Amino acid sequence: MRILVTGRDGQVARCLADLADDAHAVFPVGRPDLDLTDPATITAAIAAVKPDVVVNAAAYTAVDKAESEPEAAFAVNAEGAEHVSRAAFDVDLPVIHISTDYVFSGDKTSPYLESDATGPTGVYGSTKLEGEARVLAANPRAVVLRTAWVFSPYGNNFLKTMLRVAKDRDELRVVADQRGTPTYAPDIAAAVLAVCDRVTGEPGGAWSGIYHMVACGETSWAGFAEAIFVASRASGGPAAKVTRITTADYPTPARRPANSRLDNSHFTTTFGYRFPNWIDTIPRCLAALAKQ
Ligand SMILES: NC(=O)C1=CN([C@@H]2O[C@H](COP(=O)(O)OP(=O)(O)OC[C@H]3O[C@@H](n4cnc5c(N)ncnc54)[C@H](OP(=O)(O)O)[C@@H]3O)[C@@H](O)[C@H]2O)C=CC1
């Protein structure tokens, strides 16, 4: 099958391209050829690639910057996502859209289910939530996959930030009162391919809807940082001591959910893809970085 992926240089887009095989030809298209804020470029990309399915992996992902650029975030995450879904629908294609744990308030004390009420605490989360609704409304064959705390050898992410800062500093202060699940982008890509197989193999659309697509297990950002440094030290890389702090000690423009753990059992049951525990994925990322 042919898979059009929006956002050529994004973490998830690049990992999807890495997984291309005989059964999955992956075509990542980014700006300026495909711009989510310019619907004509989306239509043109679909006409050029002739995909069997469209994966929307492009987004405005700068969580803090979004607080001062709400229009720009909305144009990509809400309107742009809608344009992609509608452009796919117009030529009778299914769409797979990636969303986030930040659609939740974080007030729940256990992992979030797909049926739980949303309540984003910032602009990024609000615009992503609006994007989910618009994607589902524009195309009856739409899958919304909420993932979280994405890291990979590519782009900007928390793991790469921790390694970079540890090169110059012996100690790092990291929040310990926000909990979630780091999810390795190559595993997200493999899971998305499993969804591609289903949505192209079963045309009806019984699979449409929202799914939580995260790795197994849970931690805090501080716990994630500590695990990164344990693995990095073991492979001779940079490491630092992590001092656990609270969200109040680390002011940021955007408020983040205290609990953004997602229950992934609906995804696992429906698509038959099993995620590993997040902690086992860190050495894989470090090994991939070492090869760069
Ligand atoms: N990163 C994370 O921790 C998480 C991400 N997600 C979601 O997963 C998906 C993939 O995220 P990830 O791979 O990390 O994203 P990245 O931040 O790595 O990449 C985002 C990509 O989107 C592209 N993009 C931004 N605006 C536009 C536009 N107007 N038109 C076309 N492309 C655009 C960027 O292009 P350019 O290079 O030109 O700027 C970039 O390549 C997103 O939907 C995100 O919301 C969900 C949970 C966690």
Ligand SMILES: Cc1cn([C@H]2C[C@H](O)[C@@H](COP(=O)(O)OP(=O)(O)O[C@H]3O[C@@H](C)C(=O)[C@@H](O)[C@H]3O)O2)c(=O)[nH]c1=O
């Ligand atoms: C760099 C750093 C961050 N922090 C805190 C700030 C914040 O609360 C938390 C995570 O910081 P980051 O800015 O790296 O992560 P953030 O940009 O909030 O990551 C989010 O990105 C979007 C796209 C998503 O969809 C989410 O799932 C999530 O992955 O760690 C520290 O406490 N110490 C530090 O040294």
Ligand SMILES: [Mg+2]
């Ligand atoms: Mg960030």
